Amino acid sequence: MLAPVLSDFLARYPGVTLDIVQTDAVVDLLSERTDVAVRAGPLKSSRLVARKLGETAMVIVGAPAYLTRLGVPRTIADLDRHDRLGFSYVRAADGWPLRRDGETVVVPPVGRVQASDGEALRQLAIGGNGLARLARYTVRDDIAAGRLVPVLEAFNPGDREDFHAVHVGQGGPLPARVRALLDFLAERGTVA
Structure with missing residues (x-):
């Protein structure tokens, strides 16, 4: 920002x-x-x-090569087979909130890599190391350029940070x- x-x-x-x-x-x-x-x-x-x-929307993104290799998640359950990049320090949120059938489900970011910095998570996602849930303004240019692809938008709760x-x-x-x-x-x- x-x-x-x-x-x-x-x-x-x-x-x-x-x-x-x-x-x-x-x-x-x-x-x-x-x-x-x-x-x-x-x-x-x-x-x-x-x-x-101000405030920003949140979005789950992955690199096209990563999604080709592991598949595009279509359901919340599909996240079980994906590396979910997360922050390595305690944040107020316990995980990624997603909406299913009007209920909020929180999916923990579990995977091989965690980072203490949002820019590091962005770079890891671009590099094909997993999915990341980041502020939309952080990845807006990457989405426009095709470096990252939003996934599970149908389950996005629309929360704002x-x-x-x-x-x-x-x-x-x-x-x-x-x-x-x-x-x-x-x-x-x-x-x-």
Whole structure:
């Protein structure tokens, strides 16, 4: 979400410098001396202030070569014969929610590979290492280019993953650089 808009932010605010750390791990903003973090998914209760930036749909994808080799899953039960790439850290969700007969079924991501980073999961899926459930904005270009193919869309529950900017500060004044970044990200926040 950040990379495509940071050039515009830097052009608008030439006096602000950025030190960007990309990780899917939850960073302790105080101990890491971090002004702002962008977090996807449900937020845990904390003393941080959160500002919703947008939301995105989720999609299960696989590489064409992988799907040719193992078959395109047509039912939830078909997932049993597939490597399901997942995150290697505990997330708020226990697995992949899917809808069947009006009920939600949660399928755990079980397979040979897990990663702590969404971009790593994307690359693993493109490389034919399994199916991945990722934010649609993350894989939109890959789907358009044919590198990844959505699967089990009939079972997609239509859930959306929120993303927020979080920062320290309980209503006190924010440094101008933090306020500028928060306002800019909120202005550019998208629903994908």
